[in-house]
Amino acid sequence: MNNLAQSDLNHNLYSLLRSRFPDDPKAPWLMTPAGEACCYGDIDDTTARYAGALQALGLRPGDRLLAQIDKSPESLLLYLATLRLGAIFVPLNTAYTASELAYFLKDATPRLFIARPDSAEGLKESAGAIGALLLTLGHDGEGTLMDAVKTAEPQSGIAERGPDDIASIIYTSGTTGRSKGAMLSHDNLASNALTLIDLWGFVENDVLLHALPIYHVHGLFVAVHCAMLRGIPMHFLPRFDAQEVIRHLPSVTVMMGVPTFYTRLMDTPEFTWELCDTIRLFISGSAPLLAQTFEAFFAHTGHRILERYGMSEANMIASNPLDGERIAGTVGYALPGVTLRVCDAEHTPVAAGQTGVLQMRGPNVFKGYWQMPEKTASEFTEDGFFVSGDMATMDGDGRVRIVGREKDLVISGGLNVYPKEIEDAIDVIEGVNESAVIGVPHADLGEGLVAVICPLPGAVIDSDSVITQLKTQLAGFKVPRQIITVETLPRNAMGKVQKNVLREHYAQTFST
Ligand code: MLC
Numbered sequence: 374m375n376n377l378a379q380s381d382l383n384h385n386l387y388s389l390l391r392s393r394f395p396d397d398p399k400a401p402w403l404m405t406p407a408g409e410a411c412c413y414g415d416i417d418d419t420t421a422r423y424a425g426a427l428q429a430l431g432l433r434p435g436d437r438l439l440a441q442i443d444k445s446p447e448s449l450l451l452y453l454a455t456l457r458l459g460a461i462f463v464p465l466n467t468a469y470t471a472s473e474l475a476y477f478l479k480d481a482t483p484r485l486f487i488a489r490p491d492s493a494e495g496l497k498e499s500a501g502a503i504g505a506l507l508l509t510l511g512h513d514g515e516g517t518l519m520d521a522v523k524t525a526e527p528q529s530g531i532a533e534r535g536p537d538d539i540a541s542i543i544y545t546s547g548t549t550g551r552s553k554g555a556m557l558s559h560d561n562l563a564s565n566a567l568t569l570i571d572l573w574g575f576v577e578n579d580v581l582l583h584a585l586p587i588y589h590v591h592g593l594f595v596a597v598h599c600a601m602l603r604g605i606p607m608h609f610l611p612r613f614d615a616q617e618v619i620r621h622l623p624s625v626t627v628m629m630g631v632p633t634f635y636t637r638l639m640d641t642p643e644f645t646w647e648l649c650d651t652i653r654l655f656i657s658g659s660a661p662l663l664a665q666t667f668e669a670f671f672a673h674t675g676h677r678i679l680e681r682y683g684m685s686e687a688n689m690i691a692s693n694p695l696d697g698e699r700i701a702g703t704v705g706y707a708l709p710g711v712t713l714r715v716c717d718a719e720h721t722p723v724a725a726g727q728t729g730v731l732q733m734r735g736p737n738v739f740k741g742y743w744q745m746p747e748k749t750a751s752e753f754t755e756d757g758f759f760v761s762g763d764m765a766t767m768d769g770d771g772r773v774r775i776v777g778r779e780k781d782l783v784i785s786g787g788l789n790v791y792p793k794e795i796e797d798a799i800d801v802i803e804g805v806n807e808s809a810v811i812g813v814p815h816a817d818l819g820e821g822l823v824a825v826i827c828p829l830p831g832a833v834i835d836s837d838s839v840i841t842q843l844k845t846q847l848a849g850f851k852v853p854r855q856i857i858t859v860e861t862l863p864r865n866a867m868g869k870v871q872k873n874v875l876r877e878h879y880a881q882t883f884s885t
């Protein structure tokens with residue numbers, strides 16, 4: 374196979390994953406809700422066929438493959454085949470609209486763009502404009518990608534990759550409204566997963582319930598890599614659905630989720646203490662787990678949810694302990710091999726218990742933002758720490774508590790939203806003078822988006838029309854759930870909008 378070779382020194386993550394496949398080829402890997410199973414023994418041959426197709430379509434090591442596809446066994450096999458070829462997997466949230474996608478296509482300049490069959494027609498032009506080849510993959514494995522796989526010559530090698538070669542780019546929203554692609558190397562991903570399987574005590578007879586989306590680090594890297602490095606099966610649900618989760622709970626031992634999963638489960642009458650009999654670990658991350666959710670879940674099930682902390686730029690960073698005390702409102706300790714410090718604005722560590730910005734260094738920390746060297750440089754300190762933008766405290770024994778955000782960011786149902794992007798979209802709507810988008814407490818999503826809009830003199834804002842217009846441009850999770858019209862926005866002496874005043878004022882918006 375061209376440019377592909379096998380070597381013990383190969384840092385290709387696929388090589389590591391394959392080395393951990395169970396000896397029994399019939400060992401189940403993915404189990405679908407329909408009861409179908411994909412086995413570990415089939416992964417290598419299948420990804421060789423996918424890799425053959427991708428290579429025949431022109432994908433080479435270092436090329437980007439952009440994917441906006443539904444969660445399915447085929448989409449996971451596509452990820453593995455892309456790794457195997459040494460190309461860079463760039464997954465995108467399926468909620469992104471065509472206008473959002475146009476940005477990602479232009480920024481990532483992929484060789485191949487894999488889209489869902491029903492959205493492909495509208496994306497042809499954007500793909501063509503940057504010279505990307507557009508193929509389709511549907512949730513049942515249908516589409517032109519599979520047509521290519523069926524006739525492909527298998528490529529059974531594994532591309533030689535070095536430790537710093539990029540395996541995946543994960544787009545994160547940006548404070549300026551422009552999404553940044555966090556470049557994660559093969560070693561970033563491998564080191565993190567190897568740490569986690571020990572830290573969280575994964576054993577051969579574990580079974581993972583996988584209900585997360587696979588376009589973010591939580592579902593794609595943390596969950597999938599942990600399972601595959603221990604060779605355990607995953608119940609692979611297309612999305613979170615409380616009834617489906619409840620149906621599968623008695624046959625699993627570990628579940629990973631965002632806090633919304635846990636609050637929704639508790640709101641479902643069928644979710645009982647007995648249903649959790651086989652579970653050894655519930656893990657939560659991607660958004661703050663409220664102390665009241667932690668306590669209520671313990672009272673409901675006898676389980677103390679293990680809260681951990683991570684971000685796209687560094688995968689998993691800190692975790693409450695498996696065996697020690699899990700304390701609500703804290704994210705535990707730095708992962709082995711990861712150094713954390715809490716610093717002031719001059720990057721000097723503050724005293725234990727004091728608030729500052731959390732900084733991190735370790736094998737998990739990304740290689741920078743795709744094609745943004747200046748942005749990358751500005752987010753690292755001279756001694757190589759990544760400045761997270763999260764405000765934190767650290768106890769004398771190293772236990773970390775996230776207490777706020779330096780950046781103007783909202784986390785809704787485990788998804789990051791930067792208000793600037795939404796404000797930019799609102800401000801160009803007819804009749805709008807200016808706007809401020811905030812996140813306020815929301816029982817289901819943790820934080821819900823509210824847009825506070827100041828109209829031009831004499832103009833009247835129609836909330837429904839604002840929402841309808843925003844939906845044509847922005848993914849649904851970014852569209853405010855409530856629009857409030859005001860005469861003026863509160864400002865400080867410098868003229869800056871006081872979002873803290875707005876957050877306080879509208880804190881009860883979603884309380885019933
Ligand atoms: C969907 N909607 C949301 C939303 N998700 N609104 C706000 N916030 C969200 N997160 C909207 C849709 O636009 C739609 O609006 C309506 O809700 C129903 O859509 P749905 O697709 O049926 O939603 P649902 O299935 O209920 O999804 C909610 C959810 C999901 C919380 C289960 O968003 C989810 O799985 N979140 C997990 C995200 C995640 O994996 N994050 C990890 C990031 S990695 P309308 O108006 O059209 O009806 C990371 C690092 C780390 O942060 O540490 O892990």
